[in-house]
Amino acid sequence: MGRAVVHDLVRSGERVRILDSDRAAADRVGRRYGGRRWEAEAANAAHPAALARKLGGAAAVVNCAPYGLNLAVMEASLRAGCHYLDLGGLFHTTRRQLRRHADFRRAGLLAVLGMGSAPGISNVLARAAADPLRRVRSIRVYNGGTDLTRYASPLPFAFSPATVLDEFTLRPMVFERGRFRSVPPLSGERDFRFTLGTQRVRHSLHSEVATLPLTYRRKGIRGCSFKIAYDPVLVSRLRLLIDLGLADARPGARGVAPREVLLDCFRRLPPAPDVVNDRDTLAVIVDGEDARGRVRVRYDLTARAQRRPPLSAVARDTGFAPAIVARMILDGRIRERGVLPPERCVPVTELLSALAARGMPARRRVSRPR
Numbered sequence: 001m002g003r004a005v006v007h008d009l010v011r012s013g014e015r016v017r018i019l020d021s022d023r024a025a026a027d028r029v030g031r032r033y034g035g036r037r038w039e040a041e042a043a044n045a046a047h048p049a050a051l052a053r054k055l056g057g058a059a060a061v062v063n064c065a066p067y068g069l070n071l072a073v074m075e076a077s078l079r080a081g082c083h084y085l086d087l088g089g090l091f092h093t094t095r096r097q098l099r100r101h102a103d104f105r106r107a108g109l110l111a112v113l114g115m116g117s118a119p120g121i122s123n124v125l126a127r128a129a130a131d132p133l134r135r136v137r138s139i140r141v142y143n144g145g146t147d148l149t150r151y152a153s154p155l156p157f158a159f160s161p162a163t164v165l166d167e168f169t170l171r172p173m174v175f176e177r178g179r180f181r182s183v184p185p186l187s188g189e190r191d192f193r194f195t196l197g198t199q200r201v202r203h204s205l206h207s208e209v210a211t212l213p214l215t216y217r218r219k220g221i222r223g224c225s226f227k228i229a230y231d232p233v234l235v236s237r238l239r240l241l242i243d244l245g246l247a248d249a250r251p252g253a254r255g256v257a258p259r260e261v262l263l264d265c266f267r268r269l270p271p272a273p274d275v276v277n278d279r280d281t282l283a284v285i286v287d288g289e290d291a292r293g294r295v296r297v298r299y300d301l302t303a304r305a306q307r308r309p310p311l312s313a314v315a316r317d318t319g320f321a322p323a324i325v326a327r328m329i330l331d332g333r334i335r336e337r338g339v340l341p342p343e344r345c346v347p348v349t350e351l352l353s354a355l356a357a358r359g360m361p362a363r364r365r366v367s368r369p370r
Helices: 002-011 023-033 048-054 067-080 092-098 101-106 121-130 161-169 208-215 232-243 258-267 313-330 348-357
Strands: 016-020 038-042 060-063 083-086 110-112 135-147 173-176 179-182 190-194 197-203 223-228 278-290 293-304 338-340 362-367
Touching (some): 002 016, 002 023, 002 060, 002 313, 016 023, 016 048, 023 038, 048 067, 060 067, 060 313, 067 083, 067 092, 083 313, 092 208, 121 208, 121 278, 121 293, 121 348, 121 362, 135 190, 135 197, 135 208, 161 232, 161 258, 173 208, 190 278, 208 223, 278 313, 293 313, 313 348, 348 362
Parallel strands (some): 016 038, 060 083, 083 110, 110 338, 135 223
Antiparallel strands (some): 135 278, 173 179, 190 197, 197 223, 278 293, 293 362
């Protein structure tokens, strides 16, 4: 996702500093996506004090590291006096990050949590649907897609394998009848009609559910959930590995956790080809009431891959969104401070217009019960 952030920032006139534990990898991203407006350094995101020194002089940080590093990168951003954006914290990490609100507000800084595609764009679509309503009864977020790419790997991952593994093994949180509760991983299967066609969706642990019920509690929200349509082959193969105990994070008899061995195996899989032919689609459905009575508002948005420079659809919507919002913060279009989810600080019209200009228009539909 970082390469998409770099590409969008640089083509909009920003200068970027690419930090990665692998300096060579950072250089490769810069050479391909950074034009002439980049520099790269090696950095360890797990050490806030050292990372803060690397951030010196930066105005904003877009954190594309695995979500387990979010709190450390947030701390480094605060020490360096930088605004902060990330791609999500799988509910529980997001909740812990929200506790830093007062610290960022006192420092005159903004941290936008979960500003990728889902979470991120999905939250802003929810805001677009919910804000005009008198009452909000439920917000349902769905994420689907297609991928026609031929991969050499038997398990191609669209994003961090560790995060995907967590989404398959950690209990998802849902908000039902006004209360949060957990449900079994990959439960709640149903067919859902996306703009790309009908796909099988399942519950997954996600950050939208961590914040949307809090944002719209004064409007009476009673339900909120996130469901995703994973590739059926990925589901069957990962389920086998999980059922064999290879996702267990507890060390075994030899002191090694099966999960760490499995993740190491994933890192050795053949990389994705340069050009990927995928689609990533979002659907957000808000049920509530307006001046005319009960109403359902639905937003759909679909991203497509690009060839020059090559970026997958998942990389484009996930990476372009935080780049756009980072510029909004820096040029003063976003003035809120503290630690906030996207639906509480990102202007709807400006973000959706910027996404449409990048080939990702949002479609709105309104229906009423008969």
